[in-house]
Amino acid sequence: MYSEEQQLYFSKNLLEWYQTHKRDLPWRRSKNPYYIWISEVMLQQTRVDTVIPYFHRFVDQFPTVEALATAPEENVLKAWEGLGYYSRARNLQSAVREVHERYEGVVPQNKADISALKGVGPYTSGAILSIAYNKPEPAVDGNVMRVLSRYFLIEEDIMKPSTRTIMEKLARELILEGTASDFNQALMELGAMVCTPRSPHCLTCPVMAHCSAREAGMEEALPIKKKAKPPRPELRAVAFVEGTGENAGKWLIRQRPQEGLLARMWELPHVEWPSSGWQSDEENMSELRQALAEQELIGIQPDEWFMDTEHIFSHIVWKMKVYRAKLGDANRQSTGEEWIPFHYRWVGPEDLQNYAFPNVFVRIMREWQEQCEE
DNA sequence: AAAGCGGGGTG
């Protein structure tokens, strides 16, 4: 399909370039398959600069397959706090437990076994097999598709699953005997450092001379990519509940459901708001009290607007209003209607290290602490 | 094939 000369030039020059230009990244300092695995899962949808501190902390806390396999899940989730896509953490631990129990702690070295592990798809299996074990398997991520689509001028939509299959076949052909580990890393490194999304740095590219997109003046138009749908808006009203009496200085938090969005993470109590929109603060607070009661959180009394904030997921945008609220002894004694379900907890600032929160709630709690210091 | 699933960055 593509000329053998163009392919061979690409593989040889890319490998040579990588030897002198590769970054010194923490997960490149060993070939420990377990460490490579952790890094690859963290790097899914996440940039290198973000991952580095998480990687250090994670391997420090869970240095071996056994350590991660036997750790409490909440500790793993806490170590993942802020990285996003938390099913990655739960799947990783589940898969590491399987490696611990079924494979005596040795990460499988064949495509079928490693691909059967939770959270290990075509990219991650190829990355581990090639980088850690030097197996000639392709590892096609977004960087690789961008580089290949340009160098070979491939105009298929890279969002289509069928395009990845084409890319994998091509990437497999490009691996020269015995070079899988370095070549796959070189391919991704080129995409990250030179053949970047917006304005590729062609003049420093080691394979510019035979790049088809460059020859055609197409490098900025590739890869072809269908646009994602914009996130749908959701209104959310949050109750920042400050304790009184024996709970003075503490806040009320709760754990999210076992499945779905932000599964098993902790959060401030809140309700989804009708899309018809906000009313006055007075009306909002009254509505919030009733809505929380319908969630069986009875006796909450919002009393003051605190802040507005927004949290953007890939598919939803939460537009949030946060209200201060009380649930105190006075309330309990006068009404006798207070009831807090078991998955709620009173925590102080010193307890936060024991719970994993989505970033949006970390931001709200940090804002509250800053205002307290004033 | 499409949707669900977080959190960042840049111009």
Added chain:
DNA sequence: CACCCAGCTTT
């Protein structure tokens, strides 16, 4: 502000 980065699982 609009725009960009994106792999695995489930439906």
